[in-house]
Amino acid sequence: MVGTGEILGFTGSTMTSLMFFWAIYKQYVPYHFQVYIQKHVSKLMGWVSKSVHIKFDEYTGEGLKRSEAYNSIRNYLSSKSTACAKRLKANETKNSKALVLSLDDHEAVEDEFEGVMVKWSSCVSKNENQSSTSGGKGSQERRYFTLSFHREHREMMIESYLEHVLREGKEIGLRNRERKLYTNNSSQEWYPWRSGKWSNVPFHHPATFDTLAMDPEKKEGIKKDLIKFSKAKDYYKKVGKAWKRGYLLFGPPGTGKSTMIAAIANFLDYDVYDLELTTVKDNSELKKLLLDTTSKSIIVIEDIDCSLDLTGQRKKKKEEDEEDEDEEEKKEAEKKSKVEGYERKSKVTLSGLLNSIDGLWSACSDEKIIVFTTNFVDKLDPALIRRGRMDNHIEMSYCRFEAFKVLARNYLEVGAHELYGEIEILLEETDMSPADVAENLMPKSDEEDVDICLKRLVKSLEEEKEKARKLAEEEKKKKAEREARRNKKKAEQEEKKKEENGDVAGENGNKI
């Protein structure tokens, strides 16, 4: 009979020999020959084995884009592996407030689907034949998941199970994700191992529709419009339209255009892409940037009138218009210098922009809201803001009483006050932005109570009203002076004409 000691001794010496041969194989057999052997051994195993293996790489495509399928699988497996895997990876997200666990490298986990067991493995391999200069960390190590199952379930796995994993993983990802505020990088940084096309920070703007001061009816209308849009996937498909919606927010400075964007993002739980057109070199760059945005996001172009020269067609009309010519000239010159300053860097054109937001490329990803903001809506080219491109035009106006009540509730926690009557009348007579009203309402020290803040607002509104009155008077005076100048010029021209006619008549008389 063979004793336990003999068995252990035999196993030990066999293991030592195997390890010895393995070390010699690794050290002396050339790398390309090892790859060749591995390939054929895997092929051989494939013939013998009854399992099917499907590989999902972390990066796909020529642009080394992170694979969405890989991300979805990782999310899906993180929910499975927390319960049964022995080695997990912990990542910090949600502003370091929570830990998200996922399957560690070289770890496997089993899953069951309709009574069939499958195995997922998380693998890493070295990218030996890629030069280190061609990429950063991402190109040195290649991560992938492998799904293994018995070949008799091939059809069910490919048709139903994978769809189930990707759908669930996507949902988990959306639930766990931290919303981001993105800004575009200049094209020198467009490499995966540098910053990529967009840089981001966590998006934590506190604005909501409740804190947004504006006409309540208008606010409700916008909320309904947004809800309808976010649920309209099938509807957009049915009518043959890309699932996107354009908003044009216009109004004077400080009336809440940027605040409204934050409120929309918080309301729909979307990311925000703040597109700085002045750093975009040309139309092709713009297209690539927009293609690299995800669904469930808002793409914002602030102060669109300053970012592009959209006013060419309208300048002529303005030149013909003689009224208020001094001011118009001044404004045009100011604007022109702004635009020219930008044009030196950016060659994005109006047609390029329209093409990107509205053309064939716009349909490449779903559920997007595009927002333009401007202080001067009249200066925008009608082509840019026609319905279909900018579907909803929202005017953010000066603060009136309804909007004031929202601000008072937010800033002072007050719903009614004896000064409200006076404030209502003053707000109707004066154009003050919600930003200025809010600044007056905000207590500047612990001693300042509701009375002090509301009185400060009344005083400020009265001063503003007086300023507006004086300005209107000055305007009237200037207009009268201009009118007088024009009449004088006209009279002089007529006088000159008469004189010339008289001279001609005299000359003719002499001839006769």
Ligand SMILES: Nc1ncnc2c1ncn2[C@@H]1O[C@H](COP(=O)(O)OP(=O)(O)OP(=O)(O)O)[C@@H](O)[C@H]1O
């Ligand atoms: N309608 C509003 N409701 C609540 N707060 C507002 C509103 N409008 C302005 N504010 C306050 O004023 C500040 C400035 O507003 P915001 O930046 O949204 O104005 P804007 O219209 O984008 O101005 P600009 O045209 O100069 O970009 C905000 O931080 C916010 O606190």
Ligand SMILES: [Mg+2]
């Ligand atoms: Mg703004």
